[in-house]
Amino acid sequence: MLSFIGRSIIQKIVTLFFVMVISFLIIHLAPGEPSQVDPLNPKFTPEMVERFRKAFHLDEPLHVQFVYFYRDLFTGKTVSWKDNEPVLKKIGERFLNSLPLFIVGTILTWTLAFPIGIRSAIARGGVYDRSATFFSYLLYSIPGFFFAYILILVVVNAFHVPVIGMKTFGFGGVSVLRIVMDRVWHLLLPSVLGATVGIAVLSRYVRSQMLEVEGQDYVRTARAKGLPSEQVHYKHALRNALLPFVTMFGLMLPALIGGSVIIESIFAWPGMGRMAYEAILARDYPIILSVNFISAVLVLIGTFISDLLYMVVDPRIRL
Amino acid sequence: MKKGDRHTPPHTTGMQEGPLAPRESRWQEFWRLLRRNRLAFVGLVIFVAFFLIAVGGLALTSGTKPVFDPAMVRLQEKLRPPLSEPRLEDLRPAEIPTLGIYLLGTDDLGRDVFSRMLQGAWVSLTVGFVAVGIAVLIGIVMGGIAGYFGRNPVRVDHILVVFIVSVGAGLLMGGVFWAGGVLLVIGCASVLVQRWWKKARGKQSVPPVIRLLSQETFSIDTLIMRFVDIMLCFPVFFLILTVVALLPASMYNIMIVIGMTSWMGTTRFVRAELLSLREQDFVTAAKALGVRDWRIIFRHMIPNAMAPVLVSATIGIASAILIEAGLSFLGFGVPPPHATWGNILSDGKRFIFDAPWLTFIPGCAILIVVLAFNLFGEGMRDILNPKLRERY
Numbered sequence: 001m002l003s004f005i006g007r008s009i010i011q012k013i014v015t016l017f018f019v020m021v022i023s024f025l026i027i028h029l030a031p032g033e034p035s036q037v038d039p040l041n042p043k044f045t046p047e048m049v050e051r052f053r054k055a056f057h058l059d060e061p062l063h064v065q066f067v068y069f070y071r072d073l074f075t076g077k078t079v080s081w082k083d084n085e086p087v088l089k090k091i092g093e094r095f096l097n098s099l100p101l102f103i104v105g106t107i108l109t110w111t112l113a114f115p116i117g118i119r120s121a122i123a124r125g126g127v128y129d130r131s132a133t134f135f136s137y138l139l140y141s142i143p144g145f146f147f148a149y150i151l152i153l154v155v156v157n158a159f160h161v162p163v164i165g166m167k168t169f170g171f172g173g174v175s176v177l178r179i180v181m182d183r184v185w186h187l188l189l190p191s192v193l194g195a196t197v198g199i200a201v202l203s204r205y206v207r208s209q210m211l212e213v214e215g216q217d218y219v220r221t222a223r224a225k226g227l228p229s230e231q232v233h234y235k236h237a238l239r240n241a242l243l244p245f246v247t248m249f250g251l252m253l254p255a256l257i258g259g260s261v262i263i264e265s266i267f268a269w270p271g272m273g274r275m276a277y278e279a280i281l282a283r284d285y286p287i288i289l290s291v292n293f294i295s296a297v298l299v300l301i302g303t304f305i306s307d308l309l310y311m312v313v314d315p316r317i318r319l
Numbered sequence: 320m321k322k323g324d325r326h327t328p329p330h331t332t333g334m335q336e337g338p339l340a341p342r343e344s345r346w347q348e349f350w351r352l353l354r355r356n357r358l359a360f361v362g363l364v365i366f367v368a369f370f371l372i373a374v375g376g377l378a379l380t381s382g383t384k385p386v387f388d389p390a391m392v393r394l395q396e397k398l399r400p401p402l403s404e405p406r407l408e409d410l411r412p413a414e415i416p417t418l419g420i421y422l423l424g425t426d427d428l429g430r431d432v433f434s435r436m437l438q439g440a441w442v443s444l445t446v447g448f449v450a451v452g453i454a455v456l457i458g459i460v461m462g463g464i465a466g467y468f469g470r471n472p473v474r475v476d477h478i479l480v481v482f483i484v485s486v487g488a489g490l491l492m493g494g495v496f497w498a499g500g501v502l503l504v505i506g507c508a509s510v511l512v513q514r515w516w517k518k519a520r521g522k523q524s525v526p527p528v529i530r531l532l533s534q535e536t537f538s539i540d541t542l543i544m545r546f547v548d549i550m551l552c553f554p555v556f557f558l559i560l561t562v563v564a565l566l567p568a569s570m571y572n573i574m575i576v577i578g579m580t581s582w583m584g585t586t587r588f589v590r591a592e593l594l595s596l597r598e599q600d601f602v603t604a605a606k607a608l609g610v611r612d613w614r615i616i617f618r619h620m621i622p623n624a625m626a627p628v629l630v631s632a633t634i635g636i637a638s639a640i641l642i643e644a645g646l647s648f649l650g651f652g653v654p655p656p657h658a659t660w661g662n663i664l665s666d667g668k669r670f671i672f673d674a675p676w677l678t679f680i681p682g683c684a685i686l687i688v689v690l691a692f693n694l695f696g697e698g699m700r701d702i703l704n705p706k707l708r709e710r711y
Binding site for chain 1: 358545548549551552553554556557558560561562564565637641644645648649664665668671672675678681682683685686689690693694697
């Protein structure tokens, strides 16, 4: 166990180093420079560009830039090129905005996907199963932005509530309940959209996992000795089918920082995804690289946690 | 590749008494099972229809005088709903739509949405197929190497040569021609020297320096699979967005970038399949006959490992189409004069309350095509996997 932990930590650090190198190279070898973004801006004189290049070490060779950049990142001194704000502070603020979307989306996904998947596995081949299958494919295939516009049209026409942004602007002086409801309405649509693909995929996965277990010998034995079918399904089958999902807690971690670029830009939600999108538009390399770095770290931690959890939950696994 | 004339699978050449060839060929069996799986069959039908429409659309909308002109601007006819008649008195003869009717309406510049959709179908089709083609190609080669040669070690001198050559190439690209050229020459020369050395010296005792150079470090399998792990660390859509935003906008860049970021799944499938196939008797037999390694991989093993690859490729096309539409929606897609379903929708979203067809027509088209690919892919997964088949 300890040797596994040690080995995988070393392996992950090496992986992380290469991720750092590759993302740095992608950004810096691509044509175009941040100083060329705005050639028509009269404030951007050649002297300004020169000062800018000096201030951010852009005139150094690439490997020196690499060392400078990650030294600054680890000491928390990296600043955005656009507004000189510390990157970590900006990411922190945006992260707090994305967090509610993530939490509500995850709760929706997990509470809906499991009942749907389990029920369609138990009643497989039936009308419920077939329609659930079809709808999960439908949700999986629908382009997120198209679905977002359908939902906006429906909600705005049917309930007459504003949904764009995090809250209604200038909504002071009304009762607390109204403000809370306003927040809930604004939160609802983006989180439903964030959850749709998750619900579709997870419910299919639950279903196939459940079917797998229902075909096992011990389930047949349980049924043969005359147990009521509820007990067979929920006690013998379900508990074993749930095993792989424990690992998903780890794999969920990267979604924390991902945020959805498309959904956040449709709903004007000032979250992580939109910040990354704006950074790409402005060629704000420090933010792009920091977001990339943090999400790579989260992916690695996530896989590590899920491996560990799997070992703890399933004694048959020996890594 | 035609499946019919492939070498017969091992189980049909058994030495039982009397020929026991299966009563139906693989294709017949596949077709029979597909007909029974109604959703997958509908998926295939839509897939074929989409293919024909896209090819027809390319033929009808390209050239100097296309049958349906997707770029014809008629400002006096903007935002007409679907199936509306053109106002003939306002139009010059060249501007009258070919069908005599705006089948799917017009957009905010009075362009015929029907012909724009036709043009966009080809973009979606090529982006899907080329991107997945690239991904599958990389995946098969990487997975094939990892699965077949995986146990071979990488030696210190290999690493050195690769390092020298890549630094040389990097310097050349970075503009340092002299040093880069010298390094490249040294790298290539050392490869040649090594080959000569191997031939000339044979199995004599070697000096310690050479022994150090041929020290074994890690296996090829480790190398490739760690690279897959590295690629999996990147947030995919974000990476694609970054690269597409930095590169000049073009359709080919998008295809290549989507392809280069989605080969990891295929590599894993192919590697896993090859690892199990490598232990089977027909591979041993081929090796005993002296068949070359690459021929064993591509002629004997890959065809047997194709089932999961085909399934993931079909589903991959669906997700590539979705990614392209998403990029177009964000404004990073195929550059503007060319219509794609994503940018028709993205242009139309400003008029969502006045002209909902500009949102719904491309949206539904993307949905139907992606759904068809997903249904067909999933159906194929059930059909090609006998273990799953019996359960339904």
